[in-house]
Every structure is written in C-alpha cells, then in structure tokens.
Amino acid sequence: MTGTSEVSPLTLNRLSIYLRSLRQLQDHGVHRISSKQLADQFHLSPTQIRKDLAQFGEFGIRGVGYDVDHLAGRLTELLGLDSCRRLILIGVGNLGRALAHYVGFNSRSFRLVALVDQDPTKIGRRIGELVVQPPARLADLIRETGAEIGILAVPEEAAQANYDALAEAGIRAVLNFAPARLRTDPHVRTKDVDFRINLEELGYYLK
Amino acid sequence: MTGTSEVSPLTLNRLSIYLRSLRQLQDHGVHRISSKQLADQFHLSPTQIRKDLAQFGEFGIRGVGYDVDHLAGRLTELLGLDSCRRLILIGVGNLGRALAHYVGFNSRSFRLVALVDQDPTKIGRRIGELVVQPPARLADLIRETGAEIGILAVPEEAAQANYDALAEAGIRAVLNFAPARLRTDPHVRTKDVDFRINLEELGYYLK
DNA sequence: AGATGTGAATGAGTTCACAGCT
C-alpha cells in the first residue's frame, strides 16, 4: 500500500532497528519470528512493528509470523541499502577523523569517497585511502565522485558556509555534526546530530 | 508552574537550542528579544518557544519580550548547566578518542574525569590529561571521581556488558554510541546516539 | 500597540482490540 504522504523519520529509524535485529537473528540461524518474539528480544513494541511495516505492504504470514530472510531482504530494499550511497566528509578534525574510520561509513551501503578541509596543514594528508582536498575542489569532487550525502564535521562558525557550499554543489543530503542552527536548503535533506544536546538532556534529569 | 508530570525530551532539547541561541545573541550585545525575532533568527517557532518556556514559569514581559541575559540565566539553571557533571568514557577507539577531545565534553558544564578500555595495549596510555584504566577499576573510578554520566563508545558486542557494569557501579545516566539495543536499567537514564540510523534515514529519501 | 502566556483545536504517533487469514 503505497500511501501518498511521506514516511515519518521515527518510523524509518525503527525500520533500521528492525533490520539490524533481523540480521542478528540471521546470524543465529533463526528463520522465522513473530512480532511478539522480535519485540521481546530487542525491547520493541509488537504492534508498532506491525504498524510500521503496514505502511509498505504485507510482509508476514497470518497465524505464523515473518520469514526472517524475506523480511530482512524487503527492509534492505525499502531503505535503499541494497545500493551504495557515496559520502563526502567536510572537516577532518578529531571528530571528522573518527567518522572517517567509522565502519558504518564504509559498509556495503555507504562509502566515503572524499575528504575536504580548509586547513592548509591538513590538505594533502592521507586518511585511510583518501587524501584531504581543499574546499575549492568541493564542487568538482562531488561531480567526479558522485557523492550524494555530505557529512558536516566542521566547527560551529564554519557550518553554514560549508552547508551552503554543499547545497550549491548539488549535494542531496547532509548529516550535520556541528552544533549550529542551519538555514537549510529545501532541496537538501538535512539531519542534525548534536551530542551536546543529548548530554544536556541527560544532565537535566540528574538534578 | 511546577507541573507534576515529566518534561518531554523534545521540549528539553529545544530548551538547549534556545539557550545556545541566546548566548549567541549575548555575544552580539543583544539584550532584549521577542519570541518572534528569536524564531526568525534561528529557524524556530515563536509559539513553541513560548509554550516550552511556559512549562517552567513566566520569563518574559508582555508587550515587550524577553531579557536575553535573564532568560539565558534561567535556562542555564533549569537545565542544570550551572553545575558541572562528571563524565566517564568507556572505550577509547577512534570514536572514543574523538569524543575525549570533543570540547562539549570538557566545558563549564561537563568534564571528562575518567577513561576506561579493555584493550591491554591501550591501558596506561594518556589521552589529554587522563590515563586509560582497566575495566576492573570501573566501580572504584566512579566512586573516586564522582562520575554521574557514562559515555559508551565500545563495539556493539561489548555494549550490553559495559552498560550493565556501569549500572551496577551506580552510574546515573548513559549516553550510548554503540549500535545496540540495550536492555536498560530503570534507574539509569539512557540515551542512544546512532549515526548509522541517521545515515540510513537520509539514504532512504534519496531513492 | 505589541508581545506574552494559554485554553482550545488540530495534527502526529502510539496503543488497543479485533476481524481476517493460515
């Protein structure tokens, strides 16, 4: 059932979790599971699993449950994880370098294809298999490598300018690690990851 | 108005953003602002700002707006950022080391006080001002340093065991960077940060 | 006049409860 309205990020994030859980089950040789069992094992809600899946079709067998391999396969397609997205990382400070080595950024579904930093002492350095490039090459790099997602790991002050440059160069999505309120481009999917906000949330409850 | 029910994380996260925005205004010498102006400058919703603040009292002046310094001060208290929370970091791989250097983890409101890793080749190494300690010392470290928040930056397989050890040792909150579904302890505030989920969300929309 | 603070209305997201398959 292909509804016309967009899928909520919350649902999407849970689909990622379901898929990950299913893969773990595959590794343990499990071939069939009910929403209840899945929920119990991974601390999820069985109704929510079914509702989330319902947005995309019928994947289970009534009275029986889900075929683990089949469902994992469908979720993989659904999330677009069967093809490989190319990433360009802007900013190779401490965080940027850690992200560059992060396995999730170099898996079957995602691959880091370019590194950019403005600092002359960093340009030319090799990190993993890539060499840090100057910002002037940004647009060319995106065109040459076919990068679709930009990872912003620059300091707060530089965030907006780099975001704008990415948008201008035709990037399609940005994962922003800078603690800045970006003026976003409507053509660019943008998602913030902000540790400080998460920390402050935890801190609040400790009072 | 001290309502009895708990504040939602969504509200809390926005309060962090408001505070950050106000501090930027302070740096620019702005002393008074309306919810409308604040919203315009930082891409927020004016009604939501007012509703969020309303949960904690009346901070503005009708017909006038908010005193920037005063509101910033109240939010700082409210979020508990006037005192300093001590953090213990578990796992000093790529991500862990980046986090150790992350300024937000060593600010006025948060301070990293201990590092732990299980890898014998890492134990004893100095990172910043701290020396990496073995897991056996975890409980002692938490007691000695008064650490309240644990940062989990270990591989997926090790996440649950380390979480349990932190909970057992009396930690009050955990910020988990491992891509694992943790069985959480009801006495420990737990928050997940998962880059892969965020990436996959962006990836979905690119299909 | 102009902006806050807030009840009422709307919308989004989750849970319930059960009809419908296997």
Place this chain on the structure above:
DNA sequence: AGCTGTGAACTCATTCACATCT
C-alpha cells in the same frame, strides 16, 4: 489456535487564536 494487519481510541505534540498584561 495463533499471529498478522488495521480501524478506532487514545495519548502526546504542535499550532491557532485570543485574553491578558505592560
């Protein structure tokens, strides 16, 4: 009998619209 898929009920969150105050 058992588990999925789903309308209806409910809860949580945002937005509207306006009374209230400076």
